[in-house]
Each structure stands twice: as C-alpha cells, then as structure tokens.
Amino acid sequence: MSVSGKAQELYDKMVEKPAGTFFSQDDLERLTSVSKKLIVELVQELLNSELVKLGTQDGELKFSAVTKAEADKVSKMTDEERMIYSHIEAAGRDGIWQKIIKTKTNLHQHIFTKSLKALENKRFVKSIKDVKHPTRKIYMLYNLQPSIALTGGPWFTDSELDTEFVESLLNIVWQFITTKSLPNPFPGQSKRAPGEEYNPDQTTYCSTFDGYPSLEDVLDFILKSGITTVDLSVGDIKSLCDVLEYEDRIERVGELDDCYKATWQSILEKGGGLREGTDPMEIKDSQWSIFDWYTQMPPSENDPDVMCLDSWINS
Amino acid sequence: MSSVDNGSIESVSEKASRIQSAKSYLFTTLLKDLLGLGPSIIISKLYSNGRLTLRELSAKTKIGKRKVQGILVKLIQLKCVKYFAPSGSKKPTVNYYVNEEGLLIFLYSGEIIASIKKKYSDDLMAEIIQNFLNYGNLTLSDYLSNLESHKNENQNKENQNKEKDENGSENRDEDDNDEDLDEKSDIEKKFNILIQDGWIVPIKSDIEFQNKYDIYRELYQKNYAKYPKATSISEIKRKKEVKYSTEIDFNKLFEFSKKDIYESDNSFFNKGANTMFGSDSFGSSKIKQDLAFKFSLARFFKHMRSVCLVKIVNQRLGPVSSKVFGLVMQKIEKNSQDCSKFALDFADVYLNLNSKMESQGDSTIIASSDIPAKSLPQYLSYAKLVLDAENSVCFTLQDIAALLKKREDIDLSNSIKFKSVHSNKRKNRDNQNMGPATKKIKQENEILAMQVLNGNHNDSDEEGDENTEDMDEKHSVGALYQHLELMANSSIPFLRRNPNGAYYVPFSELMSKTKEMNFMYLVKSVLGRNEFKVLNCIIKSKLIDEKALINHTLLKDDDLRVCINRLFKLQAIEVQEIPKTVDRQANRSAFAYRFNKKFNTRLLENNLLHEISLIFNHINETKEKNKLLLGKANREDIKGKEEDMLLTSELNQLKWLNENELNCVSRIHRARSIWEVFAIF
Numbered sequence: 001m002s003v004s005g006k007a008q009e010l011y012d013k014m015v016e017k018p019a020g021t022f023f024s025q026d027d028l029e030r031l032t033s034v035s036k037k038l039i040v041e042l043v044q045e046l047l048n049s050e051l052v053k054l055g056t057q058d059g060e061l062k063f064s065a066v067t068k069a070e071a072d073k074v075s076k077m078t079d080e081e082r083m084i085y086s087h088i089e090a091a092g093r094d095g096i097w098q099k100i101i102k103t104k105t106n107l108h109q110h111i112f113t114k115s116l117k118a119l120e121n122k123r124f125v126k127s128i129k130d131v132k133h134p135t136r137k138i139y140m141l142y143n144l145q146p147s148i149a150l151t152g153g154p155w156f157t158d159s160e161l162d163t164e165f166v167e168s169l170l171n172i173v174w175q176f177i178t179t180k181s182l183p184n185p186f187p188g189q190s191k192r193a194p195g196e197e198y199n200p201d202q203t204t205y206c207s208t209f210d211g212y213p214s215l216e217d218v219l220d221f222i223l224k225s226g227i228t229t230v231d232l233s234v235g236d237i238k239s240l241c242d243v244l245e246y247e248d249r250i251e252r253v254g255e256l257d258d259c260y261k262a263t264w265q266s267i268l269e270k271g272g273g274l275r276e277g278t279d280p281m282e283i284k285d286s287q288w289s290i291f292d293w294y295t296q297m298p299p300s301e302n303d304p305d306v307m308c309l310d311s312w313i314n315s
Numbered sequence: 316m317s318s319v320d321n322g323s324i325e326s327v328s329e330k331a332s333r334i335q336s337a338k339s340y341l342f343t344t345l346l347k348d349l350l351g352l353g354p355s356i357i358i359s360k361l362y363s364n365g366r367l368t369l370r371e372l373s374a375k376t377k378i379g380k381r382k383v384q385g386i387l388v389k390l391i392q393l394k395c396v397k398y399f400a401p402s403g404s405k406k407p408t409v410n411y412y413v414n415e416e417g418l419l420i421f422l423y424s425g426e427i428i429a430s431i432k433k434k435y436s437d438d439l440m441a442e443i444i445q446n447f448l449n450y451g452n453l454t455l456s457d458y459l460s461n462l463e464s465h466k467n468e469n470q471n472k473e474n475q476n477k478e479k480d481e482n483g484s485e486n487r488d489e490d491d492n493d494e495d496l497d498e499k500s501d502i503e504k505k506f507n508i509l510i511q512d513g514w515i516v517p518i519k520s521d522i523e524f525q526n527k528y529d530i531y532r533e534l535y536q537k538n539y540a541k542y543p544k545a546t547s548i549s550e551i552k553r554k555k556e557v558k559y560s561t562e563i564d565f566n567k568l569f570e571f572s573k574k575d576i577y578e579s580d581n582s583f584f585n586k587g588a589n590t591m592f593g594s595d596s597f598g599s600s601k602i603k604q605d606l607a608f609k610f611s612l613a614r615f616f617k618h619m620r621s622v623c624l625v626k627i628v629n630q631r632l633g634p635v636s637s638k639v640f641g642l643v644m645q646k647i648e649k650n651s652q653d654c655s656k657f658a659l660d661f662a663d664v665y666l667n668l669n670s671k672m673e674s675q676g677d678s679t680i681i682a683s684s685d686i687p688a689k690s691l692p693q694y695l696s697y698a699k700l701v702l703d704a705e706n707s708v709c710f711t712l713q714d715i716a717a718l719l720k721k722r723e724d725i726d727l728s729n730s731i732k733f734k735s736v737h738s739n740k741r742k743n744r745d746n747q748n749m750g751p752a753t754k755k756i757k758q759e760n761e762i763l764a765m766q767v768l769n770g771n772h773n774d775s776d777e778e779g780d781e782n783t784e785d786m787d788e789k790h791s792v793g794a795l796y797q798h799l800e801l802m803a804n805s806s807i808p809f810l811r812r813n814p815n816g817a818y819y820v821p822f823s824e825l826m827s828k829t830k831e832m833n834f835m836y837l838v839k840s841v842l843g844r845n846e847f848k849v850l851n852c853i854i855k856s857k858l859i860d861e862k863a864l865i866n867h868t869l870l871k872d873d874d875l876r877v878c879i880n881r882l883f884k885l886q887a888i889e890v891q892e893i894p895k896t897v898d899r900q901a902n903r904s905a906f907a908y909r910f911n912k913k914f915n916t917r918l919l920e921n922n923l924l925h926e927i928s929l930i931f932n933h934i935n936e937t938k939e940k941n942k943l944l945l946g947k948a949n950r951e952d953i954k955g956k957e958e959d960m961l962l963t964s965e966l967n968q969l970k971w972l973n974e975n976e977l978n979c980v981s982r983i984h985r986a987r988s989i990w991e992v993f994a995i996f
C-alpha cells in the first residue's frame with residue numbers, strides 16, 4: 001500500500017480537510033500546485049491504493065479521501081465484497097434493501113450471499129429491521145445508527161411499537177389538556193383555586209376563551225416535567241393529539257388553530273364532570289342513551305341478556 | 316278468529332315474516348301479541364306484496380273474505396293499514412297497503428303515555444291520549460259520550476248496591492250533575508291544550524285512511540290531463556308546472572284552518588287570537604264536537620328528538636348547557652321541522668329548493684362559484700344548510716331568558732368563567748385569522764349584548780371582566796348568552812346564528828352528525844376503543860391504507876388487522892383496490908379503506924329491529940312456558956294472597972318472571988332508542 005511521495009503529500013493535504021469532503025480536479029490542483037496531468041496520475045495512484053474514492057456532486061466527478069484504516073479494510077476485501085460494500089456505504093443511515101444491492105451489483109445469488117455474509121461476519125456491515133417494511137432485510141455500515149425513517153421515531157423501541165409508552169404519554173397529554181380546558185373538571189378531586197366559586201354541575205370557560213393549550217404548550221409541559229428522556233418534537237405531539245382526537249378525548253378549537261380542549265364525554269368516561277359525591281354508575285332519571293355506555297356493566301361470557309348487532313345477518 | 320288460530324299457518328307466517336324483513340318480523344310479532352294472529356298474517360302479507368286487494372288477501376292468508384274485511388276495518392281504524400280506491404270507475408278495485416303510523420304507535424304506546432304524563436304531570440291528559448291510541452281517532456262528542464256511558468254503567472252498579480242499603484239521598488244527584496259539567500269542561504280544556512301543543516291533530520275522515528301517494532298520483536294525472544297541450548312549452552317545463560300545481564292542491568286537501576276546528580261564535584276566536592299554530596296562549600275556545608282527531612306521531616317524534624338532542628348536549632357540553640338546550644327545544648319543538656321519517660323525501664326538497672331559487676330569480680345560484688356546488692353531494696349539503704336557515708324556527712336570547720325565569724331548577728351561577736383559573740396571564744396568540752384585535756371586538760359585542768338585555772346602556776367604558784358580575788346570579792342573562800354561544804360554536808352544530816342575530820337549530824346538519832356519533836359510540840361500546848379510534852381515523856381521512864392507518868392511530872399492525880376485521884364484520888368499512896399495475900395484479904395492488912355509511916346504517920336498523928323482535932318472542936315464550944303458574948297467580952281467589960296460597964318455589968318463579976320481563980322491556984327500550992336515531996330522526 002505504499003505510494004509515491006507526491007501522492008502521499010496530496011493524500012495528507014486531503015485528509016487535513018474535514019472527513020467526507022469532496023474535491024474536484026481544480027481543488028486538487030490548488031491544494032498541490034502541480035500540473036493537471038500529474039494530478040491525474042497521482043489520483044490514479046491513490047485510487048489504486050483505495051486511499052481515495054470517487055463520487056459525483058452536482059453532476060461533477062469528485063474525489064474524497066479515505067482513512068488509512070478504511071482503505072486497509074477495503075483492500076482486504078474481494079472484488080464482489082468491495083462492490084457490495086460500496087453500495088451499502090453509499091446508502092448511509094437510510095440503509096439499503098438486500099434486493100436492491102443484488103439488482104445493482106448484478107451478482108450471482110450464491111456469490112452475493114457469500115460475500116454479504118462475509119461482510120457481516122467481519123462486522124463491516126449489519127442488517128437492521130425497517131419498521132415500515134418489517135419483512136425486508138436492510139443493510140447499513142456497522143458503525144452507523146439507523147435513521148428515524150427506519151426506526152419509526154420515538155414510538156418504537158427495538159423496531160417494535162412501544163404501546164405502553166404511547167399509552168402513558170396519551171394519558172398525560174389528555175390530563176394536561178383537560179386541566180387547561182375546564183376550570184373544575186373533576187369536582188372533589190382537584191384543588192380549588194383560592195376565591196374561585198364553581199357551579200356544582202358544570203363550570204366551563206366562555207366561548208371566546210383563548211387559553212386552550214397549543215401543541216407547543218403540550219411539548220413545553222412534557223419537556224419541563226421530565227416525564228420522558230426521549231427527544232420529542234412538535235410533530236410527535238401532533239401525532240399524539242391526532243390519536244386523542246380519533247379517540248374523541250380532545251377536539252380542536254377553531255378550524256385552523258392548533259389548540260385543543262378536552263371533550264366533556266371523555267371527562268365523564270373518566271369519572272369527572274359530575275356533582276361532588278355522585279356515583280357515575282347510579283341509575284339516572286333521564287332516558288338511556290348509547291353515550292352512557294361507560295356506566296353499564298360489561299357483559300359476562302355466555303350472558304343470556306346480551307343483544308347482538310349481527311343477529312339479523314346470522315338469522 | 317278461532318278458525319285462523321292454527322299451528323301450521325302460524326309457523327309459516329312467522330317464518331315468512333322473519334325471512335322477508337326485520338321490520339315485517341317485528342310488527343307481525345307485535346300485532347300477534349296485541350290483536351291476534353289474523354291481523355298479524357295480513358300485515359305480513361301486505362309487507363311481502365306491497366299492496367293487495369281483498370280477494371288477494373283472502374287467497375293468500377287462507378282466511379275468509381268476511382273475516383279479512385272485519386280485520387281490515389280494525390287495522391284501518393288503528394292506522395295499521397291504508398287503502399286506495401281510484402275515483403271515477405264504477406266498481407273500483409280497492410288496494411290495501413301497510414300503514415306504519417299505527418304500527419309505530421303500537422311500538423311506542425307506553426313511551427307516548429309516559430311522555431305525556433311527564434310533560435303535563437296530569438293523569439287526565441295521559442288518559443285522553445291513551446284513548447286516542449286505543450281507538451285510533453275520536454271526536455270530542457265521542458269521547459264525552461263514551462265517558463258518560465262508562466259512568467252510567469258504574470252508577471248503575473253503585474245504584475244496585477245502594478238499593479240494597481235503601482239509604483240513597485236525592486241531593487247527591489244534583490252534586491253529580493255539577494261534577495259532570497266540571498269534568499266535561501275540564502276535558503274540553505285538556506283537549507284544547509293537546510290540540511294547541513300539536514299532540515292531537517284534526518283529520519278529514521274521507522282521505523285520512525287513504526294512501527297519500529296514490530292520492531298525489533291521481534291528482535297529478537288529473538292536472539296533467541287538464542294542462543293545455545298546444546302550448547310551445549317543453550315537456551320538462553310542463554311536468555314541473557303540473558307538479559307545482561299538484562303540490563298546492565295536495566296540501567289544500569290536508570289543510571285545516573282555525574275555523575275548521577273551533578266553533579266560530581266563541582269569544583276567544585272573535586278576539587282574533589291565533590289559537591292553532593301561533594300564540595302559546597289558549598283560552599276557552601270551543602272545539603267542534605263532531606270533528607275527528609288523531610294522535611300526532613310526528614309531534615311525538617319531535618319530542619323524542621328533543622330528548623335525544625338534550626342528552627347529547629349533556630354529554631358534549633355539560634348538564635347546565637343541556638338544561639339551557641332543553642329550554643330552547645321547549646321554545647321551538649312544536650313548530651320545528653318534522654323528523655326525516657315524516658318530512659318530505661329529500662329529493663323533493665332538493666327540487667323544491669331549485670324551483671324556489673328559480674322563482675326568486677336565483678337560477679344561476681347552482682353555477683355560482685361562491686357556493687360549493689361542484690358536485691351533487693356538496694350541493695346537497697349546501698342545500699341542507701339553506702333549508703335549515705330558511706325553515707327553522709328562530710329564537711332570540713330574550714325568548715330563552717323569559718323561559719329561564721320560570722325555571723327554578725336551572726342554576727347558571729358560576730357556570731361560566733372568563734379567565735383561566737390556572738394562571739392569571741391571559742394568552743394573546745397571534746392568529747392569522749382572528750388576531751387579538753378581532754377577539755377584543757367580539758368580547759365588547761358580547762358585553763354590549765349583556766348590557767342591552769340588562770337595560771344598562773350607559774357604562775360602555777367598563778372593562779369586560781367587571782361586566783361579568785351577573786354571572787354569579789342563578790338566572791344570569793350573560794351566562795345564558797354564553798351557554799348559547801358555546802352551543803353555537805361547538806364542533807357539533809347544536810345552534811346556528813342567522814344574519815339577524817337570532818338563533819336556530821340546524822336540524823338537518825345536526826341530525827346527520829347525531830346519527831354518525833350514535834354509530835361511533837355504538838362501535839365503541841360494542842367493539843372497543845381501538846375499533847372506535849380506527850373507524851374515526853378512516854372517517855376523517857375519507858380513504859386510507861393500512862400503513863397510513865398504523866402511523867395515524869399508533870397501533871400495532873396485528874391489533875389494527877383485528878380492528879379492521881371486526882369493522883368489516885359489522886360492515887362499517889369497505890375496501891377499495893388501488894391497482895399499481897396495468898393488468899391489476901392483486902399481489903401488487905394496494906388496498907384502502909373507507910367508511911360505509913349508507914349500507915351499515917341500514918344493516919344496523921335491521922339488526923336492531925330483529926333483536927327487538929327476538930326479545931318480544933322471548934317474553935312470549937317464557938310466558939307460554941309458565942302458563943300454568945301465571946294462570947294460577949291470576950285467579951281471583953289467589954290475587955292478593957299469593958304469599959299464603961302459593962308455594963315458595965312458585966313465588967320465586969313468579970319473581971324471576973317479573974324480573975325477566977322488566978329486563979327484556981329495558982332491553983327493548985334501549986335497542987329502540989338507538990334504532991329511532993337512524994330510522995326516524
């Protein structure tokens with residue numbers, strides 16, 4: 001792997017720049033102040049020693065320096081392994097699907113599998129799971145961390161949806177929004193603000209009230225409270241609020257505003273919104289409605305009094 | 316009817332009605348219990364054939380003509396069957412049809428009487444309505460004479476007893492006469508209240524029992540024949556004009572003026588007071604003795620719709636707002652638009668709207684770019700909004716405030732807060748659409764509204780928060796205004812405001828939202844929270860594939876597939892194939908889901924009706940199994956002495972039977988309360 005003195009000089013100057021910097025032929029000329037013809041020869045020499053790799057930037061052919069360790073690693077690979085490795089390396093943190101590598105390299109299946117396995121065994125590359133396509137085998141360099149697109153973001157732990165985490169965050173977000181959207185959502189349970197008088201049945205903010213929490217408020221609350229160490233963005237809070245909206249636990253205030261308020265139904269379902277000391281399960285004087293479903297005892301198995309919604313189809 | 320009580324006919328009839336439709340199964344089951352097997356078989360045959368003549372009915376039911384005729388008279392009286400005999404022919408063929416009005420009255424009879432009792436807290440009113448339900452229709456003189464004959468019978472019995480005592484006094488007869496007069500005037504008064512509140516409506520006996528569609532068709536044909544053919548008007552225009560004139564003639568047939576209902580020489584009428592449809596006040600108007608009245612089912616369903624909506628406000632906004640909405644419904648219920656079951660078919664409304672627009676010179680309105688009328692569904696929803704705004708009964712804050720003053724049970728104090736109780740800082744978000752300045756103006760308007768209502772016009776410089784002092788009062792107008800505004804600004808359109816500042820209830824818009832919400836909560840209560848979430852996501856996204864669903868709902872793919880499967884079984888969603896290749900390869904295609912609104916509602920209605928029928932049958936079967944015990948318990952010598960005369964096991968069995976029946980009745984009520992939202996409102 002020994003190169004001539006001038007080639008070594010060029011290589012050293014290229015390495016001095018930050019890793020991954022691409023140089024055009026003119027840049028290299030400026031770096032070494034040698035003739036164009038000689039530059040071509042020197043670059044060819046470095047390319048042969050795997051100390052420089054080729055790349056295109058804005059449609060122009062450019063060169064980038066490779067660390068000696070990396071060059072050493074690549075030089076020990078077979079041609080097939082090198083070919084596969086270069087495609088995986090180019091994919092970066094997004095990884096590349098096994099099928100695409102095979103199509104691009106056009107190698108025989110047997111050789112392809114053997115080379116890929118060899119790269120994996122040498123811990124040069126690793127296979128990871130894509131949350132969007134769980135059946136696909138995605139490869140990336142061993143030392144890289146998969147991108148959010150592959151891991152699924154904060155809701156996934158080890159490429160599995162962390163439902164417990166999502167559920168607890170949903171409850172926290174709902175509770176925060178509830179306390180901000182009603183003065184006294186759980187009479188008897190929450191502390192009364194000093195000097196505040198509430199109606200025993202319902203106390204609501206007026207129709208023009210503008211203190212409903214926005215996405216930023218919710219994110220701010222989560223970050224300040226230190227509930228989670230996972231990095232969350234406004235987009236993540238938005239997807240949590242969307243889920244709460246689908247569950248009819250919160251609703252948007254105004255069409256274009258990203259402010260939310262808790263629905264009275266969701267508060268009732270959680271045992272709130274009732275006069276102090278009222279049992280939600282007690283028999284009411286008013287007519288039964290489907291919205292009272294949470295006050296009913298769930299049917300036991302083989303309950304003879306259960307009504308079926310598909311009795312007519314199955315009759 | 317003994318000749319028709321035969322096991323084979325019964326089983327064939329039940330099977331046939333069960334197979335043909337859920338509705339037919341329910342109503343035949345109900346009629347069998349209430350009127351017997353003959354009427355039930357006739358209704359079943361009419362359901363399966365649409366319309367039948369007497370001869371056809373007799374042949375199909377295998378019941379003698381004379382008997383069929385007798386049953387039909389009874390069913391027509393009770394508004395379970397209607398007929399039509401075309402005019403003009405010497406020997407017209409009379410066709411008979413099912414009239415669901417009577418059948419629905421049977422289904423709701425208990426609820427009707429209970430509602431009247433609750434509304435007026437008066438047993439006599441409920442008794443009058445009960446008589447209407449029993450006889451179908453009555454005149455005031457019929458009612459009074461029936462009452463008299465009933466009294467005479469009772470008196471004869473009493474006299475017989477008195478003769479035995481030989482101590483009767485002459486003075487009692489005079490007292491009885493005075494009491495009779497009082498009672499008659501009392502009944503007449505109650506009749507008047509029921510008429511003015513729309514619970515009983517006058518009928519024209521010649522057309523009331525006939526099929527209205529046939530009457531309309533005959534009128535249309537007559538008008539079409541009369542229309543001059545030689546004119547250069549196009550066929551479409553001609554038909555439209557004939558239709559318009561037919562509608563006027565048709566409405567005239569069923570119209571009643573005040574003079575038709577009340578005696579013209581009574582003092583109340585002479586004062587020019589609007590007795591029938593306008594003023595709420597009622598006096599001593601003398602009702603025509605020979606005019607027949609019937610119970611208005613349409614009015615009852617308006618009441619049921621109000622009950623349903625008040626409950627939804629309770630669940631969405633809270634109990635105080637729901638009480639305020641109850642006052643709104645109290646104000647507008649009587650004159651509000653009919654439930655969809657009794658209203659015109661929407662296609663007709665659509666045509667009416669078009670003709671209305673044309674007559675006003677707005678024929679270009681459909682093509683106008685500022686109206687979302689690019690597609691028919693968009694246009695229909697726009698038409699609904701227009702119709703709601705035009706046809707709804709409007710009310711003002713003052714109207715509700717006047718009603719509120721009379722209600723001691725409604726307490727609005729401290730129910731509205733203007734500032735956040737959690738922090739004193741009031742946020743002023745820079746909003747693109749409604750900046751802080753706009754909000755300030757809005758608040759000032761509200762304060763002004765409160766000042767106008769309180770008769771305080773001078774202190775316009777006061778701060779908004781200082782003007783909220785009256786919020787602490789029980790019947791505060793400011794708080795009332797805020798509750799109305801909360802309903803008007805809610806995600807569910809409970810109220811809307813017209814340009815004049817008055818409020819109205821947009822029934823078409825509100826009821827379609829109510830139906831959707833009822834279905835959603837049915838899914839939540841029956842299938843579960845995940846299914847509810849997935850369905851809501853599908854509805855909001857309109858068309859969505861599995862991957863997007865996973866991302867939006869944050870559900871595991873296995874859980875999502877279970878939800879999708881269960882929603883499919885309920886036929887709540889349908890799948891749409893999105894082909895990725897030209898030859899539509901199934902393995903390359905993507906599949907997206909959408910909400911199957913129309914079909915699942917129909918299916919749900921049928922399922923609920925079928926379930927109600929099954930419960931009715933279960934009650935009958937249980938009674939049949941315990942026939943001996945029930946017979947024993949109903950014996951005159953045992954009644955009241957059950958504990959002494961019956962064994963412990965028999966008493967336990969009786970207790971179980973009672974509980975079982977109560978349980979079944981409550982299940983029927985619940986299934987019916989869901990069904991009516993989809994089928995009636």
